[in-house]
Amino acid sequence: MLALRDSHGRILKDLRISITDRCNxxxxxxxxxxxxxxxxxxxxxxxQRNPNPSHGLPIQHEWKPRDQILRFEEIVRIxxxxxxxxxxxxxxxxGEPLLRQGVEQLxxxxxxxxxxxxxxxxxxxxxxxxxxxxxxxxxxxxxxFSMDSMNPENFKRMTGRDGHASVLEGIHLARTLGFRPVKVxxxxxxxxxxxxxxxxxxxxxxxxxxxxxxxxMPLDSSRAWQLDHVVSGKVxxxxxxxxFQLVAIDQSSNPSETARRWHFADGPGEIGIIAPVSQxxxxxxxxxxxxxxxxxxxxxxxxxxxxxxxxxxxxxxDDSLAERLQEIVLGKEAGHRIGQKDFVQPARTxxxxxx
Ligand code: SAM
Ligand code: SF4
Numbered sequence: 001m002l003a004l005r006d007s008h009g010r011i012l013k014d015l016r017i018s019i020t021d022r023c024n025x026x027x028x029x030x031x032x033x034x035x036x037x038x039x040x041x042x043x044x045x046x047x048q049r050n051p052n053p054s055h056g057l058p059i060q061h062e063w064k065p066r067d068q069i070l071r072f073e074e075i076v077r078i079x080x081x082x083x084x085x086x087x088x089x090x091x092x093x094x095g096e097p098l099l100r101q102g103v104e105q106l107x108x109x110x111x112x113x114x115x116x117x118x119x120x121x122x123x124x125x126x127x128x129x130x131x132x133x134x135x136x137x138x139x140x141x142x143x144x145f146s147m148d149s150m151n152p153e154n155f156k157r158m159t160g161r162d163g164h165a166s167v168l169e170g171i172h173l174a175r176t177l178g179f180r181p182v183k184v185x186x187x188x189x190x191x192x193x194x195x196x197x198x199x200x201x202x203x204x205x206x207x208x209x210x211x212x213x214x215x216x217m218p219l220d221s222s223r224a225w226q227l228d229h230v231v232s233g234k235v236x237x238x239x240x241x242x243x244f245q246l247v248a249i250d251q252s253s254n255p256s257e258t259a260r261r262w263h264f265a266d267g268p269g270e271i272g273i274i275a276p277v278s279q280x281x282x283x284x285x286x287x288x289x290x291x292x293x294x295x296x297x298x299x300x301x302x303x304x305x306x307x308x309x310x311x312x313x314x315x316x317x318d319d320s321l322a323e324r325l326q327e328i329v330l331g332k333e334a335g336h337r338i339g340q341k342d343f344v345q346p347a348r349t350x351x352x353x354x355x
Contacts, residue, residue, distance in 0.1 A: 001086070002084065002085050002086065002322070002326075003085060003086040004082070004085045004086055004087065004288065004325060004326060004329045005326075005329065005330075006298075006329050006330060006331075006332035007330050007331070007332070008283075008332070008334055010283075010284070010285060010286060010332065011086065011286065012086070012087065012286050012287065012288045012329055012332075013086065013087060013088050013089055013256070013286045014087065014088075014089040014091070014256070014286050014287045014288070015079065015082050015087045015089070015090055015091070015287075015288050015289075015290065016090075016091045016093055016287060016288070016289045016290070016354050016355075017075060017078075017079065017090060017091065017092055017093065017110075017289075017290050017354065018093050018094050018095060018097075018289070018290065018291050018292045018352070018353065018354025019070075019075065019092055019093075019094060019095075019097050019100045019103065019106065019292055020069065020094045020095040020096065020097060020099055020100045020292050021063055021064050021069075021094065021095045021291070021292050021293070021351060021352045022063050022094070022095045022096065022099050023094065023095045023096040023099070023124070023351050024096050024099060024124070024126060024127075024161065025096065025124050025126070025159045025160060025161050025163070026159065026160030026161070027124075027146075027148075027158060027159050027160070027187075028040060028157075028158050028159075028160075028189065028192065028220075029158075029187045029189060029216050029217075029219075029220050029225075029350075030219070030220060030221070030349060030350045030351050031220075031221050031349060031351050032220055032221060032222045032224065033160070033221065034160040036157050036160070037160070037222070038222075040191075040192065041222060041224040064292065064293050068293045068294075068309070069292050069293055070292065070293065070294045070309070070312070072102070072105065072106045072109065074294065074309075074312050075106065075110075075290075076106070076109045076110060076113070077312070077318070077321070078290060078294075078308060078312070078321065079110055079113060079116075080113050080318075081318050081321045081322050081325065082288070082325060083113050083114075083115040083116055084115070084318075084322060085322055085325060085326065087115075087288070088115065088116065088117040088118065089116075089117065089118040089119075089120070090110055090113075090116055090118070090119050090120070091119075091120045091121065091122060092106070092107065092110070092119075092120070092121045092122070093121070093122040093354040093355055094122075094292070094351065094354060095292065095351050095352070095354070096123065096124055096126070096127075097121060097122070097123060098123050098126075098127040098128060098130075098131055099127070103131065103135070104131060104134040104135050104137075104138045105138070107119065107121070107135055107138040107139060107140050108138035108139055110139075111138060111139025111140070112139070118141060118142065119139060119140055119141050119142070120140070120141060120142040120143065120144065121135065121140055121142070121143050121144070122143075122144045122145075122146070122185075122355060123143065123144070123145060123146070123170075124145070124146050124159070124163075124167065125145040125146065125147065125163075125166065125167035125170040125171065126161065126163045126166050126167060126170075127166075128143070128145070128167075128170030128173065128174065129166065129169050129170050129173050132170065132173050132174065132177055133177065136177045136178070136179065140179070141179070142179055142180070142181065142182075142183070143174050143179050143182060143183075144182075144183040144184070144185055144212075145167060145170060145171055145174070145182070145183070145184045145185070146184070146185045146186075146187075147164075147167050147168075147171070147184050147185075147186060147200075148186045148187055148188075148189075148193050148196075149164070149186075149193050149196055149200075150196055150199040150200055150203055151164075151196065151199075152164040152165065154192070154193060154196070155167075157192070158189075158192060158193060171184065171207065171209065172207075175207065175208070175209070181209065181210045182207075182209045182210070183209065183210045183211075183212055183272075184200075184203075184204070184209055184210070184211050184212070185212050185214055185274075186200050186211065186212070186213055186214065187214045187215075187216055188213050188214065188215065188216065188231045188236060189216050189229050189230075189231070190228065190229050190230070190231050191229075194231045194236075197213060197236055197239055197240060198239065198240065198243050198244075200213070201240050201243070201244060201271050204264075204269040204270065204271055205244070205264045205267045205268065205269040206269070207269065208268035208269045209269055210261070210269070210270045210271070210272060211269070211270075211271050211272070212259050212271070212272035212273070212274055213233070213236045213271065213272070213273050213274065214274045214276075215230050215231070215232065215233060215274065215275050215276060215277040215278060216229050216230050216231075216277070217276055217277060217300070217338065217350075218338060218343070218345045219300065219301075219345070219346065219349055219350040219353070220349060220350070221349040221351075223345055225345075227277075227339065230277050230278070232275065232277070232278040233260075233273040233274070233275030233278055233279060234275075234278065234279075236273055237273055240262075240271060244264055244265075244271075245264065245265035245266055246262035246263070246264065246265065246271065247262060247263050247264075247265050248260075248261075248262050249261040249262060249263055249270065255284045256284045256285065256286040256287075258274050258276070258281055259272030259273060259274045260272065260273050260275075261273075276300075276336070276338070277338050277339065280335055280336060280338075282299075282333075282334065282335030282336060283335070285299070285332075285335075288329065288332075289353060289354055290308075290354075291305065291348070291352060291353060291354060292352075292354070293307075293309070294307060294308045294309040294312065295307050295308070296308060296325070296328050297353060298328065298329065298331060298332035298333060299332065299333045299335075299336060300336065300346075300350075300353060300355075301333070301336040301337070301338070301345075301346055302333065302346065303344060303346060303347075306324075306328045308321065308324065311324060
């Protein structure tokens with residue numbers, strides 16, 4: 001059976017497909033291009049004491065020209081070839097994937113690929129209510145929202161957009177339409193939303209959703225990330241355990257899961273902690289990423305990308321694409337180097353890579 005096996009013995013099962021590099025939000029940890037964001041990074045932390053080793057000029061991101069963005073048939077073709085190599089999970093992401101016109105048609109085509117066991121989408125949720133039913137009908141199984149605050153003002157500060165009510169509406173609608181589980185991701189940043197972890201967890205219990213707290217990673221366009229900004233998963237967990245009775249979920253059957261998870265002893269819903277900075281899980285990573293412009297990334301923190309467009313657009317066969325994917329995967333990094341002296345932040349932000 002053909003597989004995507006790397007040189008460290010890991011077999012990849014999960015392909016994350018970014019379908020646009022554009023976004024309608026300006027999150028502080030991703031595209032911090034608001035005055036709020038500039039003020040936050042300027043005033044809160046002592047960059048001398050705790051520098052970002054990759055500190056340098058901000059990443060000047062320009063939206064990719066349309067002709068460089070993969071067309072739906074190109075995305076579906078790569079997905080089909082990857083599924084032929086053992087990928088079973090597909091996640092559509094971005095940028096903000098719901099900005100891409102016809103996203104529901106793309107989802108329908110991905111859902112129809114034989115061998116796809118799990119089809120999910122990550123969204124900031126702002127446009128979700130408008131697209132939800134069409135996405136569900138097209139075959140989308142799961143959706144993850146990003147919502148870092150329960151407070152509309154703080155939400156606006158973090159995302160640059162007055163959108164808290166719309167995102168909440170989207171989350172409720174996802175539950176009503178039967179997406180299960182509904183996940184909500186919250187990136188926790190010291191001094192910005194760390195006082196809200198209990199409120200976010202209470203929301204998970206009240207709404208029966210899975211709230212996943214994510215450590216802030218150095219993937220922001222300002223290259224302003226510092227270790228001081230990061231609230232470790234351990235601290236988040238201690239805070240939540242002080243307030244809620246949490247029961248650890250047995251995850252032994254799925255070691256590649258990024259989140260360590262707990263359910264509430266006294267109610268529905270669960271929390272997860274994703275701690276790539278303080279507790280890297282690279283040894284079990286089974287993920288591969290494709291950017292909207294057709295570049296394969298073997299790690300969030302890869303410094304090299306592999307462009308599939310020349311093959312796609314010059315008549316390569318499916319077999320050659322499969323061979324190329326296998327060759328690329330062989331070079332998957334053992335792990336990231338966040339926190340090491342030689343760490344270098346990738347040239348593209350999370351919004352371009354696809355989370
Ligand atoms: N726009 C969509 C959204 O926000 O859900 C999808 C793309 S976004 C890049 C995917 C995920 O990456 C989001 O959950 C976001 O919170 C997370 N993310 C972005 N920048 C991050 C960072 N610097 N550290 C940790 N997570 C980050
Ligand atoms: Fe925020 Fe997602 Fe947009 Fe990045 S891509 S700015 S995380 S909404």
